[in-house]
Amino acid sequence: MSGGIVAGRTAWVLSALGGLFALVVAVGLFILGSGIAGGTPATAAPSSVSNGGVHLGVASCSGSTCHGRQEADGQVVRQDELLRWQEPSSPSGAHSRAFAILAEPRSVDIARRLGLASAETAPMCLGCHSDNASHGPRFQLSDGIGCEACHGGAQNWLSSHYAVGATHQGNVANGLYPLTEPRARAELCADCHFGSNRPGQFVNHKIMAAGHPRVSFELDLFSTLQAHHDEDEDYVARKGKQSNVRMWAVGQAVMLDRALTLFSDNRIAQEGIFPEFYFFDCHTCHRQISDDAGFRATAVANPGRPIPSGMPAFNDENMIMLLAAARVTAPSLASQFDANSRAFHAALASDRGSAVRAAGRLRATASALANNFSRTDFSRAQVFQIVDAVSSPANLARYTDYEGAVQAVMATDTLLNALVNSGYVGAGSATSIRADIAYSAVREPNAFRPLEFRAAIGRATRAIRALR
Numbered sequence: 275m276s277g278g279i280v281a282g283r284t285a286w287v288l289s290a291l292g293g294l295f296a297l298v299v300a301v302g303l304f305i306l307g308s309g310i311a312g313g314t315p316a317t318a319a320p321s322s323v324s325n326g327g328v329h330l331g332v333a334s335c336s337g338s339t340c341h342g343r344q345e346a347d348g349q350v351v352r353q354d355e356l357l358r359w360q361e362p363s364s365p366s367g368a369h370s371r372a373f374a375i376l377a378e379p380r381s382v383d384i385a386r387r388l389g390l391a392s393a394e395t396a397p398m399c400l401g402c403h404s405d406n407a408s409h410g411p412r413f414q415l416s417d418g419i420g421c422e423a424c425h426g427g428a429q430n431w432l433s434s435h436y437a438v439g440a441t442h443q444g445n446v447a448n449g450l451y452p453l454t455e456p457r458a459r460a461e462l463c464a465d466c467h468f469g470s471n472r473p474g475q476f477v478n479h480k481i482m483a484a485g486h487p488r489v490s491f492e493l494d495l496f497s498t499l500q501a502h503h504d505e506d507e508d509y510v511a512r513k514g515k516q517s518n519v520r521m522w523a524v525g526q527a528v529m530l531d532r533a534l535t536l537f538s539d540n541r542i543a544q545e546g547i548f549p550e551f552y553f554f555d556c557h558t559c560h561r562q563i564s565d566d567a568g569f570r571a572t573a574v575a576n577p578g579r580p581i582p583s584g585m586p587a588f589n590d591e592n593m594i595m596l597l598a599a600a601r602v603t604a605p606s607l608a609s610q611f612d613a614n615s616r617a618f619h620a621a622l623a624s625d626r627g628s629a630v631r632a633a634g635r636l637r638a639t640a641s642a643l644a645n646n647f648s649r650t651d652f653s654r655a656q657v658f659q660i661v662d663a664v665s666s667p668a669n670l671a672r673y674t675d676y677e678g679a680v681q682a683v684m685a686t687d688t689l690l691n692a693l694v695n696s697g698y699v700g701a702g703s704a705t706s707i708r709a710d711i712a713y714s715a716v717r718e719p720n721a722f723r724p725l726e727f728r729a730a731i732g733r734a735t736r737a738i739r740a741l742r
């Protein structure tokens with residue numbers, strides 16, 4: 275039922291956000307959507323990512339009787355995962371290309387500007403563009419981000435995971451990474467799709483200034499874009515029903531937690547006499563200026579960021595989304611979260627010690643929200659309320675810059691998709707609304723107009739509300 279809408283979603287999102295995503299146009303995706311309701315509550319997630327022991331290499335997974343089939347005719351899993359992971363024309367193949375991209379002209383230019391001999395040998399690139407773990411003999415760096423980078427080193431579960439009677443829980447106990455748990459999945463993706471404090475996993479502003487594309491992420495959307503599995507009955511029986519909204523909400527909390535953790539790390543958070551710019555909203559520095567008397571400043575006042583004008587603002591895309599989700603499902607934490615996020619912005623104008631302490635308090639609330647969302651079954655009414663909250667007047671006033679606006683667009687798309695996957699909204703009505711989710715208002719970062727964006731996202735929200 276939902277294959278069509280998800281495929282449509284993918285193609286649409288990629289072409290609409292062409293300026294944001296590196297890859298364009300996906301066709302014929304096969305993913306069955308995951309619903310809102312139900313689901314086994316996630317158990318405690320690991321606090322930091324461990325992708326297992328020795329990585330045996332993609333060759334150990336890709337046998338023609340294993341995950342290397344030409345057709346998706348496996349009894350339990352598709353078994354053509356290798357092909358999906360390699361798919362050249364779609365984002366589902368992005369990870370297999372991650373190493374190869376380091377030899378291409380864009381990377382060569384980045385490396386030259388950074389004074390690196392080559393991107394393919396530079397630890398500051400390999401941390402995210404390869405599977406940087408300890409290796410077995412069949413492992414090849416050129417495989418890029420292989421199966422075990424996400425599923426965990428297979429040393430202790432390779433031979434047992436296809437045995438008769440093997441269970442998901444048993445595999446996880448043997449070291450398979452628990453990707454079905456939103457918090458665990460988010461921590462893993464965040465390592466490369468935001469950064470970590472491990473060597474080579476931080477794409478700092480110097481790398482950005484050398485030409486690296488902006489890194490933008492939303493857990494549910496990006497999971498859909500790279501999926502190589504079907505969430506069929508058998509999957510649900512083995513692993514429980516997944517929830518798009520839970521994935522989205524937990525993803526927001528974990529990404530914020532990660533940003534604040536790294537910001538608080540002295541080794542990462544400073545560059546010479548400056549703070550590390552990566553943590554700040556890019557366009558709060560990169561604005562046009564003019565000496566003309568008639569020049570109209572492009573900055574717009576932002577009530578969610580109590581900082582003096584003339585100072586860059588911390589990138590608060592995830593804070594804005596989290597508050598929307600918290601207001602609906604965890605009102606008691608929401609006001610605390612709101613107060614802590616304002617206090618954090620304000621502390622940035624004071625001194626680093628205060629800012630790090632305020633970051634710690636905000637992180638604690640974000641982490642409490644992640645736990646809370648991990649246990650929440652988002653009801654139909656709540657999903658509609660979150661759609662409203664994303665574009666509530668309080669939130670609209672906070673879309674002053676590009677990053678937050680992009681996150682709002684991805685959220686609205688994800689929430690609409692969740693309503694469709696749960697059968698609450700017809701695919702036809704969703705398709706026509708999707709055309710108006712303000713994608714065009716975030717297509718060109720340098721031409722971002724807050725007021726036009728607010729009008730556009732407001733229209734989409736009203737159209738979704740009408741489906742209630």
Ligand code: HEC
Binds near residue numbers: 381399466469
């Ligand atoms: C923190 C992890 C991280 C580090 C470190 C990193 N990258 Fe990336 N890189 C990414 C991610 C994630 C993307 C995809 C961004 C997206 O589309 O959302 C990407 C995308 C790219 C792209 C565009 C890919 C395409 O398909 O067009 C190039 C080129 C690139 N990186 C080169 C480099 C080089 C060269 C280095 C080292 C100087 C480097 N990266 C370091 C995470 C990283």
Ligand code: HEC
Binds near residue numbers: 332
């Ligand atoms: C970027 C991370 C990532 C990479 C790389 C990756 N996977 Fe996955 N894979 C996932 C996620 C997320 C899921 C969905 C959650 C789950 O079921 O574990 C998944 C699901 C699967 C499933 C479905 C399991 C089921 O129970 O139905 C199989 C099989 C699988 N992957 C095999 C592979 C193989 C083989 C490779 C390498 C060719 C690979 N994956 C590479 C993230 C990844």
Ligand code: HEC
Binds near residue numbers: 297462465466497
């Ligand atoms: C080891 C680092 C690493 C991990 C872990 C990782 N990614 Fe990626 N991902 C990358 C890099 C690097 C790219 C860009 C590759 C390129 O375009 O050459 C990328 C690209 C993608 C893309 C394509 C984006 C686009 O612009 O089309 C999607 C979707 C994606 N990742 C989803 C995920 C999800 C979901 C997870 C967690 C389950 C995950 N990734 C985990 C490094 C990683």
Ligand code: HEC
Binds near residue numbers: 479485552
């Ligand atoms: C605190 C202010 C500040 C923030 C925040 C900031 N930058 Fe910069 N950026 C600078 C400065 C200063 C330069 C150097 C300008 C120069 O060399 O003329 C620069 C240069 C660049 C350049 C090279 C531009 C050129 O023409 O050479 C790029 C690309 C860039 N930044 C991207 C980003 C991205 C992406 C972000 C957000 C993740 C960001 N910046 C956040 C201050 C900032």
